[in-house]
Amino acid sequence: MMSSSPELAGLSAERAVQWLYPLITCPACRSDLDVEEVGVEPIRCPACGRTYPWLDHIPVLVEQDTPDPRLLELAEAWNRAAPGWRLNLGKPAKVLAAAELPLLETASGLLLEIGCGDGRLFPAYESRGLRAIGLDFSAVMLQMAVGGGFPLVLADAHRVPLRDACIDTVLVPFATVRYLDYLPFFVEVRRLLRPGGVLGFTAWNAWYNGARAVMGHRTEGWKKGRDVLRLSELLRPLGVAGLELTEVSGVFSAPRWSPLRQRWAPRMEGKAAASLARDIVVIARRP
Ligand SMILES: C[S@@+](CC[C@H](N)C(=O)[O-])C[C@H]1O[C@@H](n2cnc3c(N)ncnc32)[C@H](O)[C@@H]1O
Numbered sequence: 001m002m003s004s005s006p007e008l009a010g011l012s013a014e015r016a017v018q019w020l021y022p023l024i025t026c027p028a029c030r031s032d033l034d035v036e037e038v039g040v041e042p043i044r045c046p047a048c049g050r051t052y053p054w055l056d057h058i059p060v061l062v063e064q065d066t067p068d069p070r071l072l073e074l075a076e077a078w079n080r081a082a083p084g085w086r087l088n089l090g091k092p093a094k095v096l097a098a099a100e101l102p103l104l105e106t107a108s109g110l111l112l113e114i115g116c117g118d119g120r121l122f123p124a125y126e127s128r129g130l131r132a133i134g135l136d137f138s139a140v141m142l143q144m145a146v147g148g149g150f151p152l153v154l155a156d157a158h159r160v161p162l163r164d165a166c167i168d169t170v171l172v173p174f175a176t177v178r179y180l181d182y183l184p185f186f187v188e189v190r191r192l193l194r195p196g197g198v199l200g201f202t203a204w205n206a207w208y209n210g211a212r213a214v215m216g217h218r219t220e221g222w223k224k225g226r227d228v229l230r231l232s233e234l235l236r237p238l239g240v241a242g243l244e245l246t247e248v249s250g251v252f253s254a255p256r257w258s259p260l261r262q263r264w265a266p267r268m269e270g271k272a273a274a275s276l277a278r279d280i281v282v283i284a285r286r287p
């Protein structure tokens, strides 16, 4: 994550006017929303009358009248985790993991990062000239991302408040799919992508994270984070949602604490490699 500066915060606000606000929709009824006064007047849905507040220039587009208590609880857990998360990931050596490079290579046009956290990948988007929007449901994470120079929206990944077919690339790095309900999430991604648009994400094999992850796979599910036991768990819902697999590969990296982590991380294509590696890299497209 780049250091926060008033210039970058200003740039996020400016780009939000150009890239984000013209695309936002009501998370309840899916109607288009008009932004009148940024950060001042709540955004009012002309179709259903619901209103949505701002967090600075970040629109808070989650259902306010009947909030899903489970969602609030999960977002609250991420709010609590946020300060420690940044301490851990702020270290330069960890900025770009090998598994994230193939995602960046496939990205083009208008990119939506789902679960953008503190904006760790924003410098990589900037250096590649990508137009990116960051989405997260944790207000604390998003406040840390404000200085990253990109527009932000507070929303749930399963109900993205953006128009149909408005996004060229959806990226979900750092195994964030482990916290998502695959099928409804992939259906939502398909709706967001333009025909030919690309989804890129990484996931972890459960065995890599030890016996607890393997046990937790069945009992805890996606609400607490669930890794992959069989590749079909990921790939079947992807196909059911109408997304076409273009590439699956595995990245064999040294453990996090190892000094070799950044240097030794070969990627091998194919399902067999993906089932054996620590990181599973999936690239799919909307036909
Ligand atoms: C593993 S972190 C990854 C952060 C960032 N992408 C990175 O690579 O550093 C997962 C992020 O996803 C967010 N998240 C988890 N579930 C979500 C959901 N249902 N909707 C929106 N964001 C979610 C969390 O708040 C957290 O910031």
Ligand SMILES: [Zn+2]
Pocket: 026, 027, 028, 029, 030, 031, 045, 046, 047, 048, 049, 050
């Ligand atoms: Zn509405």
